[in-house]
Amino acid sequence: MRPKKTILCVDDNEQVLSVRTFLLETRGYRVIPALSSQQALEVVEQSLPGSLDLLLCDLIMPQMDGNELVRRAKQLHPGLPAMIVSGTVNAFDRASCADVFLPKGASSPAEMIERIRVLVARKRGPKKAHYAQPVNHMMTAVAS
Known part of the structure; x- marks a missing residue:
């Protein structure tokens, strides 16, 4: 089984944080909830690079x-x-630092989950470098 992706989830509204945490955990993510930016920053400072999959x-x-x-x-x-x-x-x-911004009214749970899935998949990149090899080999054969 694949290891769970870890999401640091931050919201100062305890109810929103609880709902979001539940939504993500039921989709197989490991969630680290934080009720403040300061608390979240401490988690980031204490974590190894690559151990968090999404903020x-x-x-x-x-x-x-x-x-x-x-x-x-x-x-x-x-x-x-x-x-x-x-x-x-x-x-x-208003959210220029993020990779993705979901504005008011556009962040249905389904859309948020899909955006998260794409972001955490992109972070990992291709599984193995040799996947690119057959393509290059074919290009060489075509060019000859």
Whole structure:
């Protein structure tokens, strides 16, 4: 069985965090919930590079908003994909640091799960480098 992908899920609203955590866990993800950006940043600081598969956070939070959290997390782990979700904002420019932004009204649970699936798959990249080999070999045969 494949190891579970680990998602650091951040929201200052405990109810939203609980629902999102449940949604992700029932789809087979391992979730580390955090109720503040500061708490989430501590998790990132203490984790090994590559051990987190996604940072999923709310945009508007007290002390440190989602943009700042993503910016700081990417300084610590440049390869960490990040998704910002907002229940109040529908303009992308408010979430410029994230790889994906789901604005107000556009983040149905199904859409969010699909975006997450694509982001965590992209992080891993191709399984083995030799998959590219037959393509190159065919190109050489065609060119000859």
